[in-house]
Amino acid sequence: MKQNSEGKVVIIGGDAAGMSAASKIRREQPNREIIVFEKSQYTSYSACGVPYYISGTVETFDELIVRSPATFRQKYNIDVRTEHLVLSVDPENNRINILDKKADKTFWENYDQLLIATGAKAFCPDLPGTNAEGVFGISTLKSGINLERYLEEKKPRKAVIVGGGYIGLEMAEALLIRGLNVSLVNRQPQVMNTLDPDMGAMVSDAMRNLGVSLYLGEELKAFSVIDGKVSGVITDKRTIETDIVVLGMGSSPNTDFLKGSGIALGMRGAIKVNGQMQTNLPNIWAAGDCAETLHLVSKMHVHIALGTIANKTGVVAGSSIAGEKAIFPGVVGTAVCKVCKYEVARTGLLERDLQKLGIDYATATITALTRAHYYPGAKNITVKLLAEKNSGRLLGGQIIGEEDAAKRIDVLATALTHNLTLQNIMDLDLSYAPPFSPVWDPVQTAARKLINDI
Known part of the structure; x- marks a missing residue:
């Protein structure tokens, strides 16, 4: 000391x-x-x-x-x-x-x-109506307290979330649980821009299944205001009536x-x-x-x-x-998100990242069960892996499912941190019992498929 x-x-x-x-x-x-x-x-x-x-x-x-x-x-x-x-x-x-x-x-x-x-x-757009009552940005504890009090006092029935990232999806879940009619506006063609478009499309479909109205590929232009209160969200294609707006447009x-x-x-x-x-x-x-x-x-x-x-x-x-020699080595970009029954997880690089870097890569996507096929309660889980051609080095992974996507991504994060290949992942001595996984864990099944492809 x-x-x-x-x-x-x-x-x-x-x-x-x-x-x-x-x-x-x-x-x-x-x-x-x-x-x-x-x-x-x-x-x-x-x-x-x-x-x-x-x-x-x-x-x-x-x-x-x-x-x-x-x-x-x-x-x-x-x-x-x-x-x-x-x-x-x-x-x-x-x-x-x-x-x-x-x-x-x-x-x-x-x-x-x-x-x-x-x-x-939090990003707050400089647009007409941004300062109206009922427009909230969520980035601090105080902003969350203010929103919760507004929900309690004003009892809004319709909500529009602007932004389809982690905050947008988590707030969609929160407001659905509270019984609001929820719409979401996103300027990208799919939610979750931190996923590849094909995986983002799966999350968009999942949100529609939950009852969220999605307005994708639409850009926020302004808010309509009546007597100082927000009454609508104006995009480049329509006006969506609302009682409350939550901004989740990144930070x-x-x-x-x-x-x-x-x-x-x-x-x-x-x-x-x-x-x-x-x-x-x-x-x-x-x-x-x-x-x-x-x-x-x-x-x-x-x-x-x-x-x-x-x-x-x-x-x-x-x-x-304090004079110690500690070093922070870096990150691999691991993140998870929950939207009602769906888990969304990602780590490493996306296809667009690899294209910018000029890395020759291949991808494979599989859908498997989270448990042994005969064990009750097994759910579908989709795993996408990206790896470098020839070497087989893992470059990134994305997982979407109704259970255990969030923790399975940690296997891939560990592999990325230690520069492992697809063969290394297949060789991992992962745990197995019918209530928890098939004999071949979905992560290893995806690695096996990608090895065959490259």
Whole structure:
């Protein structure tokens, strides 16, 4: 344990990455001064859990909070200051400019070491009617609380979701559970642009089966408003009547306040960092959804906003600040999503990624059962694999099914992380019993088919 207590650590952002870093520094340096500035009133919460709070699966928003600001202050001696918005960073003078939202005043705070963990911000289009009552973006715990209160108080019957990504699909499930008539608008021809189009089409069909009205290949143009309240969503093809709108149009790194600071930005405006999460400037680190990371398959820098990455990079940044030699190796882009009874999972690269990189590849898609054919309750599951021709190296995978897609994707994520081939996957000693899998697991069945193809 390192006992050096010299120097003040200032952290911008009090959610996954920021508080993981703060906790790590405190463990290694018990006497170090740590100050965290968080623009909201909450710290260390699960933004991924917001749709399940909206649906009622999680009863109270307090259950989504891992540790409160008071807990960090009293138990861990971390000076968390909520409702403090950082306006700018001045690296030349080792200081940041902050707005105290409650007192409505600004001040400067000096630092010896600085961690930027400001996360990502939801995209909000600058279109007529965006600020109307009943239009919600979902990116923070507070935004989720506001939406849940609106649902309780106003009792809307029709909802339109704009965007067909993870948030859009999870919010569609939440609002269906609450009994609303749900429509979804997406400018792409299928939902889930993080899947290949053929797999995305399967998810689109699944959503229609659940009762969601899909308007695909349509671009949002404006919102119709009556007496200050949203009454419709206007696309380039139609107007859809609604009582409430949820925006799920993606997010971007929350780094606008860094303009002019000299901190280098990269992919989609995310902060460039090395393996220790250090920026191009001395004594400044970045972690979480505001930072770039390395994709282990493409070897390109990417921006992927996920809680798993935020927590891991936060720990690495905290270790680095505390003087340890921790390294974050990178990601393979693994993600999962649940829409009622359907599980959607992906990892690695898509066909369009491989085409851009000029990699000669082959694909195979199979549909199999999740259990032995004679065991009750077996469900269909579809697995698509992408592999490099000649070498057989796995490049990506996508799985859709009614059970166990989410965990089977972890086999492929492990294979990608360790550069395994299709033959390596076939050789894996995966578990088998009739209630859990056929003798040939669907992942291995897909690998077997693709080996035959290439």
